[in-house]
Amino acid sequence: MPTSAELETRASAAFTARFGVAPTALGCAPGRVELLGNHTDYNRGLVMAAAIDRFTVALGRPVSGRLCQVEAVNFDQSNAFDLNRLESSESGAWPNYVKGVAWAIEQAACAPLVSGFELAIAGDVPLGAGLSSSASLQAALAFFLLRAGLVPGRSTDPFQSDQADQARMELAQVLRRSENVFVGVASGLLDQFSSVFGRAHHALYLDCQTLDHARLPLGDPGPAIVVCDSKTSRRLADGMYNRRRAECETVVAYFQDRHGSEAVSLAARREPG
Numbered sequence: 001m002p003t004s005a006e007l008e009t010r011a012s013a014a015f016t017a018r019f020g021v022a023p024t025a026l027g028c029a030p031g032r033v034e035l036l037g038n039h040t041d042y043n044r045g046l047v048m049a050a051a052i053d054r055f056t057v058a059l060g061r062p063v064s065g066r067l068c069q070v071e072a073v074n075f076d077q078s079n080a081f082d083l084n085r086l087e088s089s090e091s092g093a094w095p096n097y098v099k100g101v102a103w104a105i106e107q108a109a110c111a112p113l114v115s116g117f118e119l120a121i122a123g124d125v126p127l128g129a130g131l132s133s134s135a136s137l138q139a140a141l142a143f144f145l146l147r148a149g150l151v152p153g154r155s156t157d158p159f160q161s162d163q164a165d166q167a168r169m170e171l172a173q174v175l176r177r178s179e180n181v182f183v184g185v186a187s188g189l190l191d192q193f194s195s196v197f198g199r200a201h202h203a204l205y206l207d208c209q210t211l212d213h214a215r216l217p218l219g220d221p222g223p224a225i226v227v228c229d230s231k232t233s234r235r236l237a238d239g240m241y242n243r244r245r246a247e248c249e250t251v252v253a254y255f256q257d258r259h260g261s262e263a264v265s266l267a268a269r270r271e272p273g
Contacts, residue, residue, distance in 0.1 A: 004028055004055045007122050011059045014073045015120035023059035023120070027144030030055050031125035031136045032194035033227055035203060039248055041188025044209035049190060050218070050225060051198025054126070056136040058144040060119035070098055073122035083113055088182055097134055100182030101141045101175065108174045111152040119144065129229065134183075135191035138175040168196045169211060186245045 008026065015023045030051040037047025066083040072094055079095040086103045088096050098121075106112050121140070125133040146156045158167035172192040179185050179192070189208055197204050201222050202215040 004057065007055055007057045007124060008059065011057050011073055011120045011122035014071055014122065015059050015118070018071045018078070018120065019061075019069075019118045021061065024061040025059070025144055025148035027058040027140040027142065027147060028055055029136045029139030029143065029195045030198045031131040031133055032191065032198060032204075033131060033225055034190065035225075037190055037206075039188075039244060041190040041206075041208045042186065042245060043188075043248055043252065047188075047190045047193075047206050047208060048203055048216075049194040049206075050203045051194060051200070052125075052131060052225075052227070054124050054131065054136075056121065056123035056125060056133065056140040058119055058121050058137075058140040060117050060144060060148065062115050062117050062148050062150055065116050067116045068098075068102070069116075069118050070095065071120040073120055083116055086182075088184065094137070096183045097137050097179075098141060100178040101138050102145070103182050104174050104178035105142065105145060105151055107177070108170075109151055109154060113145065113150045114152060115150065117145075117148060117150060126229075129227075131227065132191040132195060134179065134185075135175065135195040138178060138192060139171075139195040142171055142175060165197070165213070169193070169213070172196050184242075186242045 008028070012023055031054045032049045033052050035048040035050060037045065037049070041047050067080060068083060069078065069080045071078050075094065077094075079098070081095065081099055083102060086099050088099070098119075102113060119141075121137065123133065123136060123140075125131050125136045127133050143156065145151050146154055149155070158164065161167075172189060175192040175196070176187065176189050179187050190206065193206050193213070194204055197213070197215070199215055201218050201220045203218055204213065205216055206213045
């Protein structure tokens with residue numbers, strides 16, 4: 001299994017081979033394993049997760065103009081798009097996640113990105129395995145854009161300050177909007193939160209109603225978290241996730257209609273008596 005440093009070397013070599021120069025900025029983010037919270041995040045419930053030792057790296061450099069060129073090393077594919085015309089393409093296509101992050105960050109910054117960019121992406125988070133390869137890609141790209149100086153008035157400095165967790169939460173919410181609105185997957189906050197908050201030897205807790213959160217030490221060495229391959233692909237953008245969310249919302253609406261608007265979202269979290 002390659003380390004994040006080995007992924008950086010691989011992506012850097014692909015970038016240089018494709019664009020003829022060395023990259024100048026790097027973004028890296030982990031996948032995650034879900035410990036508690038399947039479909040409870042968008043139902044405003046409680047979730048727990050942990051970052052894993054699988055990553056996505058995004059290396060590149062700013063270029064003049066508005067054209068963005070992206071090399072997906074794992075797929076041996078490339079894509080180009082104009083920042084002035086950010087439009088979603090075929091459902092489930094990886095370029096949607098790249099374009100979606102650029103779109104959502106521009107929306108959050110209330111300003112266009114400074115310029116286009118050239119980029120190479122590589123990762124070892126298993127695809128379709130429920131380990132958040134898409135959120136890992138989103139976060140890696142967001143950190144690349146910040147470190148490359150492409151987001152007007154923004155940098156990675158807040159992520160190193162006393163306000164680091166606030167900056168991470170704001171970024172996670174921006175990335176969630178990217179997936180919800182641009183990609184078209186009605187996900188909750190669990191995946192993006194886990195990818196930007198993850199820390200070695202810690203689990204993550206999030207109350208999706210209040211956004212209260214914590215990192216919970218697992219010890220060093222901590223317990224082994226075993227991820228089993230069920231041989232069943234789980235791809236968020238294939239439509240099944242949106243179907244399950246619609247089913248959850250139907251159940252919530254059923255009970256709220258009969259017992260009040262707070263019947264489902266808060267009943268399980270009130271103290272006895």
